[in-house]
Amino acid sequence: MWMRKLRILTPFSQKLLFTKRETITISSSYCKPEFDFHTVEQFFPQYIRRVNFRGNNLGFCGRSLFSCEAAQRNSCWNCCNAKAFLVCTDCGCVQPVDHSVDYFKIFGLEKKYGIEGENLERTYKDWQRKLHPDLVHTKSQKEREYAAEQSARVIDAYRTLTDPLSRAIYILKLEDVHVDEEEKIDDVELLTEMLEIRETVDEAADSQALKQIQEQIQGKFEQSSISFADALQSRKYIEALAAIRRMTYYKRANEEIVKKL
Ligand SMILES: [Zn+2]
Structure with missing residues (x-):
């Protein structure tokens, strides 16, 4: 975690004001390890979410700035919430599709075949509500694209898991077992x-x-x-x-x- 630095702020914050949402490279001459990033909120405009400092991604978490590098994977691209998933629970930003997240995880389920008793529909509707075009139409182009991709994937996941045959094929694929769906039967x-x-x-x-x-x-x-x-x-x-x-x-x-x- 980069919990250092600041004070330098006047020239620094002016620079940020100009660049708005862009990634900003902070020159190393601004680095004074004795300063604390927590005070950064007084000087940084709130709409700046990410800066690049000496090759490290820094992000605002709440109102303080810290390094997202360690938590970059599986963390919100906007606020660095390490638990962000499909839609960030902290800032509400739609996340890009992560193909390492399997369909079971989308529904908060353990990866197993027998899921008949689970209520997938409720989670499905909940995700679709959060990703619905009507709800994200005010968001950036990037987030709207993420939402469309995530929504399509949630639909796929729902259809796959609710059908016993598709679920069987899917779970074997997750186990790296090749399933030839067009196979000619010789039994x-x-x-x-x-x-x-x-x-x-x-x-x-x-x-x-x-x-x-x-x-x-x-x-x-x-x-x-x-x-x-x-x-x-x-x-x-x-x-x-x-x-x-x-x-x-x-x-x-x-x-x-x-x-x-
Ligand atoms: Zn977030």
């Missing part, structure tokens, strides 16, 4: 089962019969989802991939039925 047992399902769907006399088949398929899908969770927990990725294959097929079969209903 004879599964292929035979799918043919049988197709035949029963084709032969179904009415919507009542179709709904019955749909229920059975839903049951099989849920069973595969449980198999996936078990395989993932014991890190048996080949089994996990096989479960994903089944879920994919059951999902498609269900879509076919929905079309007919």
Whole structure:
């Protein structure tokens, strides 16, 4: 932390006034380690959020200036709040997308497959409200762009996590397991089962019969989802991939039925 310096202020603050929001390089001749940055607030115009001092990023936190370098990652680009996430809780500034933050973290969840009991919708709506174009339209172009990107990512995250199949694929990708979603199936047992399902769907006399088949398929899908969770927990990725294959097929079969209903 740079908790030093100041006094020099007159020439210094004048310089800042001219440059407004730009990054400012403070010459080393202004550095007097015995001075305290806390007093800086009397001299610095409040709209200056960031300065560059001897190659260090300094930022205002509240009304004092300190080095953001250590906390730069995951900290607010505007006020250096180290806990800033999507939207800074301190200054309300929208943060740029950080791809190292996974979808589970966006919803404050532990990275695990079984999240059925969690209320994702509330967090989802909360983020969308904070990132909504109507709410950020008075902000800078940069923040509006951040908000649009963050909002799109939150939508992706919500859709991915609320769908058991997408969530399974996503969590395997996080584990660095390659999932080929276009893979050709050579599992004879599964292929035979799918043919049988197709035949029963084709032969179904009415919507009542179709709904019955749909229920059975839903049951099989849920069973595969449980198999996936078990395989993932014991890190048996080949089994996990096989479960994903089944879920994919059951999902498609269900879509076919929905079309007919
Ligand atoms: Zn902030």
